[in-house]
Amino acid sequence: MDPRKPRSFPPLNALRAFEAAARTLNFRLAAEEIGVTQGAVAQQVRHLEDVLSIQLFERLPRGLALTADGLAYFSAVQRALNIILDATAALNRRSSTLTISTTPSFASKWLIPRLSEFSQSYPDTEVRIIADEKLCTFKGDGIDIAIRLCKPPFGKGLTGDLLFPLDIFAVASPSLLDGPKPLNNSADLGKHVLLHDAHDLWPEFLKALKLSGKVDPAKGPRFNQSSLAIDAAVAGQGIALTSEPLVERDVTAGRLRRIFDFSFPLSLGFYVVYPNESPDSDAKQAILAWLFAQREKDTQNHGTKSLRI
Incomplete structure (x- = not known):
């Protein structure tokens, strides 16, 4: 077959009418199913038979019966239409x-x-x-x-x-704040472990608090994710820098507390x-x-x- 030559498809509406009629063996029931008149189904089936030059149904006094050709064709057409239905359903699922x-x-x-x-x-x-x-x-x-x-x-x-918007502030576990190293002023940060994430914001934060040179901004463990530094703070392992969306639930639940009435706005x-x-x-x-x-x-x-x- 020449792939460049257009393929000739049988009329799709006629195929749908034929599949419904072959499945129900009744033009009236097929018409109700696909939403057209009984005469329209009969006409579509006759048109398909003319296109194929094959008789698909035996018209009997009390209904329809598939011919041998009609039965073989029905099996193939039904499989093809089911493939289309399944593909359409999958596409609708992807769209949602x-x-x-x-x-x-x-x-x-x-x-x-x-x-x-x-x-x-x-x-x-x-x-x-x-x-x-x-x-x-x-x-x-x-x-x-x-x-x-x-x-x-x-x-x-x-x-x-x-x-x-992103405003950075410091948080710590209440257990840390109520421990043996109280935070009476910002300089007391030097007594505590600083928890770092990949953003490395402690140097800027300490500078904004005018603590550069008084508190070592490099000390403390480093985590590649902000969530890990937050989890370490919840566990009482030190003080983390974070933003409202990431700790709102922990603060509301009492697992963390903001320890300064100060936030550091970022351009991000x-x-x-x-x-x-x-x-x-x-x-x-x-x-x-x-x-x-x-x-x-x-x-x-x-x-x-x-x-x-």
């Missing part, structure tokens, strides 16, 4: 699936604890989370939106909406980034609306207490 890429710390500390609320509101939308630091291209990587710690400008064809923020080249799906619109509704809820609920020093 949304993949979010974000950092491991933001995923574990903010996004995942709230996802059950989204699932309750949008039970037909499946959310997939990819937690890594890899930059998204949105071209063949399967990512619909990304939540990243970054700042404008963004790449060509991308939209970035600010989810949270958590942005929701997505391509603007194609129309948004219902799933994408839903998750975007939900993310910013969660932000507003968090903003209203904030009011954490700090240990003033």
